[in-house]
Amino acid sequence: MTKHSLKALMTTPTSRFAEIKTMLTEMAAEIEELKCAVGGSITDLAADWIATQYLHAVRQQLATLPEGADRLKLLRQATGDLVALQRGGHSAARLELDREKFDLQRQKHRDALAAAQPKTQKTRDPKLPLSDEDRRAIVDKVDEIFGLK
Helix, strand or coil: CCHHHHHHHHCCCHHHHHHHHHHHHHHHHHHHHHHHHHCCCHHHHHHHHHHHHHHHHHHHHHHHCCCCHHHHHHHHHHHHHHHHHHHHHHHHHHHHHHHHHHHHHHHHHHHHHHHHHHHHHHCCCCCCCCCHHHHHHHHHHHHHHHCCC
């Protein structure tokens, strides 16, 4: 990219920005509509469709091959492709588990904070002067520690 073309990109008129923003907003709305129509992830649906098409094509090719090295080569290649597809599914499942674990830990943290809040609210500001009640409590505690009480 030349300096001139980079400068042209950087000085794009705001109308172009508005056009891109509108286009992206429309795309996002279409994607959400499609997700609702298919009841989930579009990419998951597409991956399932592609996997089905792939398996059908492999089956057709296997039907034309006699027993032997070529058939084994195709099966080995299909097995490698299947492992790659499964790896992607496993990665997605692992991400989902990690997300659920994070949400659980975050909720436990929030619950612990909520449980500790009454205790921390009782803590007074150390800069404030002591009341007579506070002084008596301190003296009583010191007496108890030294065995005077």
